[in-house]
Amino acid sequence: MTKTAAIIGGGVIGGGWAARFLLNGWDVRVFDPDPEAERKIGEVLDNARRSLPGLSDVPLPAEGALSFHDDMADAVQGATWVQESVPERLDLKLKVYKGLQEACDPDAIIGSSTSGFKPSELQEGALRPEQIVVTHPFNPVYLLPLIELVPTDKNPQQMIERARELLTSVGFFPLHVKKEIDAHIADRFLEAVWREALWLVKDGIATTEEIDEAIRMGFGIRWAQMGLFETYRVAGGEAGMRHFMAQFGPALKWPWTKLMDVPEFTDELVDLIADQSDAQSGMHSIRELERIRDNNLVGMMRALKAQNYGAGAVLNQHDALLKPGALPSLDQADLSQPILTLSRAVPLDWTDYNGHMNEAKYLEAFAAATDRFMEIIGCDMEYIASGGSYFTAENHIRYIDEVHAGAKIDVRTQMLLGQGKKLHVFHSMYEGDKLLATGESFLLHVSLETRRPSPPSPKIEAAMARIAEAQAGLPYPEGAGAAIRKPS
Amino acid sequence: MTKTAAIIGGGVIGGGWAARFLLNGWDVRVFDPDPEAERKIGEVLDNARRSLPGLSDVPLPAEGALSFHDDMADAVQGATWVQESVPERLDLKLKVYKGLQEACDPDAIIGSSTSGFKPSELQEGALRPEQIVVTHPFNPVYLLPLIELVPTDKNPQQMIERARELLTSVGFFPLHVKKEIDAHIADRFLEAVWREALWLVKDGIATTEEIDEAIRMGFGIRWAQMGLFETYRVAGGEAGMRHFMAQFGPALKWPWTKLMDVPEFTDELVDLIADQSDAQSGMHSIRELERIRDNNLVGMMRALKAQNYGAGAVLNQHDALLKPGALPSLDQADLSQPILTLSRAVPLDWTDYNGHMNEAKYLEAFAAATDRFMEIIGCDMEYIASGGSYFTAENHIRYIDEVHAGAKIDVRTQMLLGQGKKLHVFHSMYEGDKLLATGESFLLHVSLETRRPSPPSPKIEAAMARIAEAQAGLPYPEGAGAAIRKPS
Numbered sequence: 001m002t003k004t005a006a007i008i009g010g011g012v013i014g015g016g017w018a019a020r021f022l023l024n025g026w027d028v029r030v031f032d033p034d035p036e037a038e039r040k041i042g043e044v045l046d047n048a049r050r051s052l053p054g055l056s057d058v059p060l061p062a063e064g065a066l067s068f069h070d071d072m073a074d075a076v077q078g079a080t081w082v083q084e085s086v087p088e089r090l091d092l093k094l095k096v097y098k099g100l101q102e103a104c105d106p107d108a109i110i111g112s113s114t115s116g117f118k119p120s121e122l123q124e125g126a127l128r129p130e131q132i133v134v135t136h137p138f139n140p141v142y143l144l145p146l147i148e149l150v151p152t153d154k155n156p157q158q159m160i161e162r163a164r165e166l167l168t169s170v171g172f173f174p175l176h177v178k179k180e181i182d183a184h185i186a187d188r189f190l191e192a193v194w195r196e197a198l199w200l201v202k203d204g205i206a207t208t209e210e211i212d213e214a215i216r217m218g219f220g221i222r223w224a225q226m227g228l229f230e231t232y233r234v235a236g237g238e239a240g241m242r243h244f245m246a247q248f249g250p251a252l253k254w255p256w257t258k259l260m261d262v263p264e265f266t267d268e269l270v271d272l273i274a275d276q277s278d279a280q281s282g283m284h285s286i287r288e289l290e291r292i293r294d295n296n297l298v299g300m301m302r303a304l305k306a307q308n309y310g311a312g313a314v315l316n317q318h319d320a321l322l323k324p325g326a327l328p329s330l331d332q333a334d335l336s337q338p339i340l341t342l343s344r345a346v347p348l349d350w351t352d353y354n355g356h357m358n359e360a361k362y363l364e365a366f367a368a369a370t371d372r373f374m375e376i377i378g379c380d381m382e383y384i385a386s387g388g389s390y391f392t393a394e395n396h397i398r399y400i401d402e403v404h405a406g407a408k409i410d411v412r413t414q415m416l417l418g419q420g421k422k423l424h425v426f427h428s429m430y431e432g433d434k435l436l437a438t439g440e441s442f443l444l445h446v447s448l449e450t451r452r453p454s455p456p457s458p459k460i461e462a463a464m465a466r467i468a469e470a471q472a473g474l475p476y477p478e479g480a481g482a483a484i485r486k487p488s
Numbered sequence: 489m490t491k492t493a494a495i496i497g498g499g500v501i502g503g504g505w506a507a508r509f510l511l512n513g514w515d516v517r518v519f520d521p522d523p524e525a526e527r528k529i530g531e532v533l534d535n536a537r538r539s540l541p542g543l544s545d546v547p548l549p550a551e552g553a554l555s556f557h558d559d560m561a562d563a564v565q566g567a568t569w570v571q572e573s574v575p576e577r578l579d580l581k582l583k584v585y586k587g588l589q590e591a592c593d594p595d596a597i598i599g600s601s602t603s604g605f606k607p608s609e610l611q612e613g614a615l616r617p618e619q620i621v622v623t624h625p626f627n628p629v630y631l632l633p634l635i636e637l638v639p640t641d642k643n644p645q646q647m648i649e650r651a652r653e654l655l656t657s658v659g660f661f662p663l664h665v666k667k668e669i670d671a672h673i674a675d676r677f678l679e680a681v682w683r684e685a686l687w688l689v690k691d692g693i694a695t696t697e698e699i700d701e702a703i704r705m706g707f708g709i710r711w712a713q714m715g716l717f718e719t720y721r722v723a724g725g726e727a728g729m730r731h732f733m734a735q736f737g738p739a740l741k742w743p744w745t746k747l748m749d750v751p752e753f754t755d756e757l758v759d760l761i762a763d764q765s766d767a768q769s770g771m772h773s774i775r776e777l778e779r780i781r782d783n784n785l786v787g788m789m790r791a792l793k794a795q796n797y798g799a800g801a802v803l804n805q806h807d808a809l810l811k812p813g814a815l816p817s818l819d820q821a822d823l824s825q826p827i828l829t830l831s832r833a834v835p836l837d838w839t840d841y842n843g844h845m846n847e848a849k850y851l852e853a854f855a856a857a858t859d860r861f862m863e864i865i866g867c868d869m870e871y872i873a874s875g876g877s878y879f880t881a882e883n884h885i886r887y888i889d890e891v892h893a894g895a896k897i898d899v900r901t902q903m904l905l906g907q908g909k910k911l912h913v914f915h916s917m918y919e920g921d922k923l924l925a926t927g928e929s930f931l932l933h934v935s936l937e938t939r940r941p942s943p944p945s946p947k948i949e950a951a952m953a954r955i956a957e958a959q960a961g962l963p964y965p966e967g968a969g970a971a972i973r974k975p976s
Contacts, residue, residue, distance in 0.1 A: 012725060016571050047901040118894070138706035139723050146706035173705045179693050188688070192680040193707075197716055200676070205667050212715025214673040216798045217661045218626035220715065223708030225784040227700025228685055229761070229771050234777045235627050237500060241765040245758050270733050273717070277729040281718050289722045295795050296713040303787030306837060308764050309780060309804060353872060358883045359880040360855045364652035366849040386843060391890075392847040402939065416974075416976045424972065442972045448842070451890065476974070482910065483971035484930045486964070 016141025025061025054347030587911025
C-alpha cells in the first residue's frame, strides 16, 4: 500500500525530504504558509529527479502523488511519517507539534529536521512526547544518506526500530545517536571547522577559496569514504590504533586552534567572506552550482557503489531492498518472450560531451543485462565464487536512438544459443516502446582457475535448455548476425 | 633531462613522495638509517604502482631509477628536490638541514613534510634559509593532490614559483599558504575535529564507527568536491553568502563544542578508542584497508575527473601537461600505419568480479580512441562547440585476451572509410605486442542542432582524404566486417 508523508515546512530541507519520499513511491502532502513553497519544492524536485533515480541500478517505485495543503491538519491526514522542517525557533516548533498532534495519527512518526535542539526539548509539554524524534538530514537531502536519528528515553524501542526501517526504505542511512547532545554529532564537527575557518579568513591567513582547496584536495576526499578513525587507523600502519594515538596524542596540547574564541560577526567580516566567496564561485549561479554538486556527488557515490563501501554500500543495500519486485527470476519470467534483464534510469554520469548517453555506457547497460541473464540461468555470485563464469568473446552494438540522463530504460534479452560452453544472447534496449539500441553478445563458459573454456554446471545447462525450448518460437531478431558493412 | 629527488626519511610519507617522483619519471635517491626503510618504501611503491598510473588518461613517463644510500651527503647528489620527512623533532630537523646544506646543490629546493613546525622555525640558523620551505603532503601522498606550500619572507619569489611548478609537474596541487601559522591550514581543521571526536567517544555519546559514519555519509562526501564555503554558498541559495551568514552566524555563540578542553590521554581512553576501532575495522588488515582506500579514492577521483572539478580538474591538468609527448597529431603521425590513438594504464576501477578488465571498459577505451581519432581529423572540442560532431552508429568488439589493472595498453587505429558523413575505423588494442581486442566502429557526422546526419567541415574532409591516401596500402584488417555467427 502506498504510504503517505506529511512535510511541514518546505524550503530546501523540506523539499529534499519531499523528493526522497515521492521518488521512493510515497504520496507527499505539504504544508507551508510561504506562498513560494510550491515553486521552491518544485525546484528541489527537478534536481532530485535528474540525480536520484540513476543512482539505483534497479528502478525506483512509481513516483507518488504530491499535494499542497493550506491547513496543517489537512496535510497530516493518513500520514505514516510527519517531517517538521520549520525555522529553528523552539517556541514555533512546540506550537507546530501541538497542532500536529491534535490532527495526526498517534502512530505516525514525527521527525524534526532540527540541528539545534535536542529531542527532549522538542518533547517538552507535548501531547504525546513518545511520538517525536529528531531525524536530522544533510543537504542535499535527496542524495546524501545520513540521517541523525536522535530519540530520548520517552521513545519506545519499537518506535525507534520502525523509524529506522522507514528511513532505510527510502534510501537513508539512519545513524542512531544513543545519547542526546547539543547539535547531535556531525554539526559539532562542522561547527568546529566553521569557527576555525572564520578565524583564518579574519586573520588573513587564507581566503575562502584557499580553505576550500585545503579541504577538498586532501582530507575531504579521504573522509568521503572512511571518516576520521578508520583513516587514522590506516595511517598508523601495522602498529595499529594504539601506536597512532601514542604519536598523535601529545600534539593535542599544542595551541593550534582558537576555537572557543568566537570572532565578532562584524559587517567587515561578513563583507570579507561574501566578497571572497563571490570571487571564488561567483562565475556560477546557485542553480549551476547545485547541478555541478549533484553531478559530482552522483559520480563519486556511484564509484563508491562499485567498491561496495560507505555510502556506496548503502546504495547497494537499497537496491537489494527494491530488487525483488524489479526483475523476474527464471520461474517468474514469461520465458516465451525476451526476458526483462535490466530496468533502470540513465545516471547523470553516463552522458558525454554530445549531451546524450555515451556509446560505452550502452555496453555497460548491456553487460549488466548479460550479468542478470547469467544470474537467471544460475551463474550468480555464489557460482562464480565456486570457480566458473562466462567471459564475453564478442559484442555487436547498433545505436538506433539517443537517450538522456534520467530516462528510464529497459533491456529485454532473447537467447539465440545456450548449449555446452556457448552462450549467444541478443539484447534490445527500449525507452518505453522506442527501440534505442541492440546488443548481441557471444560468451564462453570458462574455468576461472585455468581461464580456459569449460562446460557449465548441469543446473545452468538445464536452465538454458528450458529457455531455448520456450523461446524456440521467437523469430530470429532483425539485426542479429549482422556485420558492419565493408565499404565497397 | 631526468630530474633527481632525494628523499630524507622513508616511512609512509617519505615513501609516498618517492612514489610520486619515481612514477613521474624522476630518479629517486633515498636516505633513511632505518634498516626496514627499503621494505617500507617498497610496500608504498606497490600500492602506488597499482593505483596512480591509471588515474591518468595518458601514459606517465617511464619510471625513474630508485637507489638507497647509507650516507645523506651521497643521497642528495644531483638532486633538484630534497624532501625531508624525518620525525617531528625540531632539533633533529635542524641537524638534518645542516648536513643537507653542506652537501646539496644550493639551487635545490629543500621541502619539509612537517605538519607541526613553521618554516621560520626550520630556517632558524640554517646555512641558506632561503632554500628551505614547508611542503606538507597528505596521506596517501601518491594519490592525494594537496601540498601546503608554506614559505617565509626569506624564500625568493622565484624559488616559490619553481617549487609550485615542480610540484605541479608530478601531479600535486600546491596550495600557497601566504602567512605561516602553526599547523598550516588543513591540520588545524583535522585537529579541531579530532579533539571533538575524542570528547564524544570519552563521554560515551558515539563510538568511533558512529563518528566515521556521521562524517562519511554526510559532509565528507560534500567536502570531497566543494569544501566548506562553496558548500554553504549553495546551501544559502539565491540569497547568497551574506544571507547564509546572517542565518548561521548566531549559532556560533551556542555552547556546542568543548574544543579547547583537552581530554586526558589516559590508558582508559586509549583502550576505549583502540577497542572500538578494532570492532569497526579489525576484520581487515592494514594492507587490505590501504587497498580498499585506494580503490575508493581512485574511483571517486576519476568520477571528479569526468566532471572536471576539484581534484578531478587537477588530474586533467596533469594529463594536459603530459599529453603533448604522448599521442601524435595529424602532422606527427606516420599516417601509412594504424595511428596511436590511446596509450594508458588500466585503472583500478575498470576491473570486475572476474578479476579482469570489464567488457564495457574495452569499449570505453575504444571510445576514447575514437574521440582521439576525431580530434586528429579536426573534430575537437572547439569544432563540437560550433555544432558538428560524430555519433556512433555501430560497434563490434572482439575480446581476444584478458588484461588486468595497471597494465599499459595501446590502441592503434586504421581508417577503413572516411568520406562525406561516413567514418569507419578499426581499433586494435595491445598490451606490448599482445593483441587484446579489436573494436570496429561506424560513425556518422551529425549536426548537433538537428541531430541528423550532415557533411563535416572541409578541413575534416581534407584530413580524412590525407589519411585514406596514406593508409591505402594497408591490408583490410582480419576480423573487420565480421558478424557474430548465427548458430547453425
